[in-house]
Amino acid sequence: MRHIIALLGLSLALPGLAAAKPAGEPAGKPSSLSFSEVLKAAPKTDWRALEQENLLYLELANGRVVMELAPQFAPQHVANIRTLAREAYFDGLKIVRSQENYVVQWGDPDEKNPRPMKAGKRSLPQEFTTSARRELGFVALPDKDGYARQTGFAHGMPAAQDGKRAWLTHCYGMVGAGRDVASDSGSGAELYVVIGHAPRHLDKNVTLLGRVVQGMPLLSTLPRGTGALGFYEKPEQQVNILSIRIGSDLPEEKQVKLEAIKSESASFKRAVEALRNRGGDWYKVPAGYVEVCNIPQMVREQQ
């Protein structure tokens, strides 16, 4: 067991907060603190409380998945999801798909008799990208990326930009709106969550609108569907959605109070550097680089 315990190399040594190096160059100095130590040491002012208005609670028979919505990137989709949640549209719908190393997806399983909507919408203009405006609070990573000119974080979400447009990136746990061939055929009434290696080729092709912040294993360990694209072949294999609610609509005792490291804080920068050049006795070669989707969430229950 001692070998196993050591795999993550959590013990640490040596000082340094080096800048990232291009690929193939010698890596920077190992970080003096580990990722988790940086978070532990972060001052209260470097954390932000997650707003209940932006939290989506998915209730399953065996537990709850909490997602944070990103109205900065997909305001119309987020507004529609709030509307649909408020009219209880999702309650009793199904998780219909679990595809290995790809996505879990839910929606209305009944194509012939689709569930009616009240104020909610079945389709919306696409929000694949948004204006790369200053108010987005995009914090760039110095690390180069193959899929985008620049990657970084905004409001705790992994993102990318090219100077004109900005978009969320398809990292593990990201939530998006399933769509048909037409760009404007999604609305958030069907949602998917990434459960495998980041399918970054979907960036700028689908509307991403949030991220799972709690309960991810309830989705990632679902039995894989045996049909094409991981769809469950029998209705009884589908997973029932008890309800989907917006946090601010729940009684306070049912809300979970979460906080996240602010993307623009010194602690965030320090935590990323601790991932870029891991210190300690276990790591023999620091990577000198960190990819946007290899940066874990910095979210915890409020303290």
Place this chain on the structure above:
Amino acid sequence: MRHIIALLGLSLALPGLAAAKPAGEPAGKPSSLSFSEVLKAAPKTDWRALEQENLLYLELANGRVVMELAPQFAPQHVANIRTLAREAYFDGLKIVRSQENYVVQWGDPDEKNPRPMKAGKRSLPQEFTTSARRELGFVALPDKDGYARQTGFAHGMPAAQDGKRAWLTHCYGMVGAGRDVASDSGSGAELYVVIGHAPRHLDKNVTLLGRVVQGMPLLSTLPRGTGALGFYEKPEQQVNILSIRIGSDLPEEKQVKLEAIKSESASFKRAVEALRNRGGDWYKVPAGYVEVCNIPQMVREQQ
């Protein structure tokens, strides 16, 4: 459901086999064939049969996981695993760890009374990297990478190299040898499999020695351990290993006959291009890039 079906965008259009572009540049022409269509059209000569001597069969109560070993990269570890399998060392050991978005790991759960070995070894010199020799058959990708000077494939395995050394990369489904702090403290007696986004910072820090080629969901859907690093906290949560065997030691009727696209074939190149610039009506913006860990396995049952 129609929105959901469309998510992967499997329908196709337009010709073209464009070269990769740097990030931020306009993408290449969409590919005329999809990834799966390229594989379907691949001539028999572009496939290689997986050798039973290189296949490791992990039997669990609910099914079998098959791994292909990479003796080209980790000859000593692979030889030791063959020895351990032949002396039935693994039989009755446990999967002791399942960490969300990271790894599943197995080995001897009994630290105090470790299971004896016969000819097998508990530690070996590290094989984190190997000489970047011609015989490795390294096929480079034109796509730049953040973690390594160059990435590519060799013998069907995702890999990287810097002109002097070559190494396997920690993509989804890769198999490695757990180790303690000392570089030479692993031997393959404890193995881990990547079940999340590629932890590429482990590259060059651990001996990778193969890849899961069948049965991956049996590992990726295991309940996550609730202890630190995803360890199961109670012995009864651990998953029993019925046996681990080398394919060539099995009676033929128990062998699975698999074949893989040769990394050096035209079909391989074409399949990668189909991922780099996805065609069809669904994709609005081809990525113009593909990351080494975003290239799925090209393995199937022999036809």
